[in-house]
Amino acid sequence: MKNGALEDIEVTVTFLEMHVPPAYSPPVPYNRQIALLKTKDIPLHFYRYLMDRVGRKWHWVNVLRLSDEELSAGIHREDRDIRVLYLDGAPAGFFDLKPHLPEEVELAYFGMMEHATGQGIGRWFLGAAIAAAWSHGPKRVTVQTCTLDHPAALPLYQKLGFAPVAQKKEIVHPMSLAERSASVMRP
Numbered sequence: 001m002k003n004g005a006l007e008d009i010e011v012t013v014t015f016l017e018m019h020v021p022p023a024y025s026p027p028v029p030y031n032r033q034i035a036l037l038k039t040k041d042i043p044l045h046f047y048r049y050l051m052d053r054v055g056r057k058w059h060w061v062n063v064l065r066l067s068d069e070e071l072s073a074g075i076h077r078e079d080r081d082i083r084v085l086y087l088d089g090a091p092a093g094f095f096d097l098k099p100h101l102p103e104e105v106e107l108a109y110f111g112m113m114e115h116a117t118g119q120g121i122g123r124w125f126l127g128a129a130i131a132a133a134w135s136h137g138p139k140r141v142t143v144q145t146c147t148l149d150h151p152a153a154l155p156l157y158q159k160l161g162f163a164p165v166a167q168k169k170e171i172v173h174p175m176s177l178a179e180r181s182a183s184v185m186r187p
Contacts, residue, residue, distance in 0.1 A: 006174040009059065011146040013170050014154060016162035018141045021134040026127040026160075029120050035086040036128055042082055044071055048184045050084065050094045054111040058149050061175045063109075064183040081132060085112065085125055092116035095129040099136040107133055107143040111150075122152070126160055148172060 028034065048071075051063045063071065075082060081097035093112030099105040110129050112122060133141040143162060145153045158164070175183070 006176055009148065009172045009174060011148050011170055011172055013144055013146045013168050014164050015144045015166040015168075016142065016157050017165050018130070018161045018163070019139070020161075022127070022130060022161040025131055026123040028124055032119070032121065033088050034121065036125075037084050037086065039082045039084060041076055044068055044075075045184070045186075047071065047075055047082070048186075050091065051109070052180055052184045053091070053113050054093055055109075056180065057114070058111070059172050059174050060109070060111075061173065061180075064175060064180060068186075079136075081136070083129075083132060085116070085121075087116050087119075087121070092121075093125060095125075095132070097129070097133050097136070099133070099138065103139040105133040105136050105138040105141050107141060110143070117150075122156065123160070126156060130160060146170070146172075 048064060051060055054060070066074070074080070075096070077100060079100045081099060083095055084091055085093040085095075091113065093116055094109065095107060095111075096109040097105055098108045107129055110126065112125065130141065141162075143157060145157060154164075
């Protein structure tokens, strides 16, 4: 920390693509109470809550820095596809698809909350996100991950059919807990 500010973090971002739908989808975990619901006009506060709870450990900060107007313009597009994972009746993760690019659907955000990890749900959940992306009829599905994300993210993307196509260095400007709180708890 310098002068109370968090230090910037250099990361390597890996860009991945999939050009054909996978031959199979991972099975739904059995003996689990799971629901995956597509949102309609998701409230900004709930989207920010999901972004914070899923991405806090991984420094997902870009969305949390958006104004209400900027966030609403992005997530309330008619073609935006945001789905929330529930485990035992409580939010447990989400994915956010951007199908508005020409011939491409971007899996912009994908992740689970800590209480849902390590329970055999992740592979099925990513398979559901991939199936949802292909349901929009693209020529390719893209995703990116970085060295701050969960260490299993890159291998799991590859196991389910994504191939790395590029890498680049970026700088992440972390948010303090107070900044996160101000974003998530805004009036």
